[in-house]
Amino acid sequence: SGGIVIEDDWPGYSLDLFSYPAHYSGDLDCVFIPHGVIMDRTERLARNIMDDLGDHDIVVLCVLKGGYQFCADLVDRIKALSRNSNRSIPMRVHFIRLKSYLNDRSTEDLHILGAEDLSFLAGKNVLIVEAIVGTGKTMKTLLKHVEAFRPKMIKVAGLLVKRVPHNWACLPDYVGFEIPNRFVVGYALDYNEYFRDLNHICVISESGKIKYKI
């Protein structure tokens, strides 16, 4: 499934209805996806993943930096399932960083740091965990790279999938939410490294964009 669909006209919730770090007051427009909803959706994704991959060694490939919170919470839910069912499997976690070089401008040539030697993936069930998928270009490149190491199976878990034009066919196998094409922050998603310490997924305000502009 494409996950929970958030429509383009979804206004989000008022910030006054939730708790969030005081140092971000004035920098956010709304709470787009509350933390609790993210956690409940993640718990169900963990069950779907275990149903599909839970029969063989799993290696989780966490795509940094944005994916670290989603990956930590997803792995936590998978562990909870493993210790409460007679069927449990060994799970390893590996971290990779995707950088598109040429200073801060994202370019065509994608560099994958920490993925030089993924030979330990051979014959394993690989779960790539990413926070946000847009056009799918990055994911396509990463999949090709991982396939070269001949895993048994590759699945992709994406917390957010953006509705963007030319959304290439590589939609994640497990999707948390399908969202409008808006810039969101929080839950490890950043704007110039800020907002990673925000618990909800929020929409940044115009003044917030100016305040943290590089």
Ligand SMILES: Oc1ncnc2c1N=NC2
């Ligand atoms: O909305 C977003 N928020 C943070 N980071 C990214 C986003 N889209 N691609 C990368």
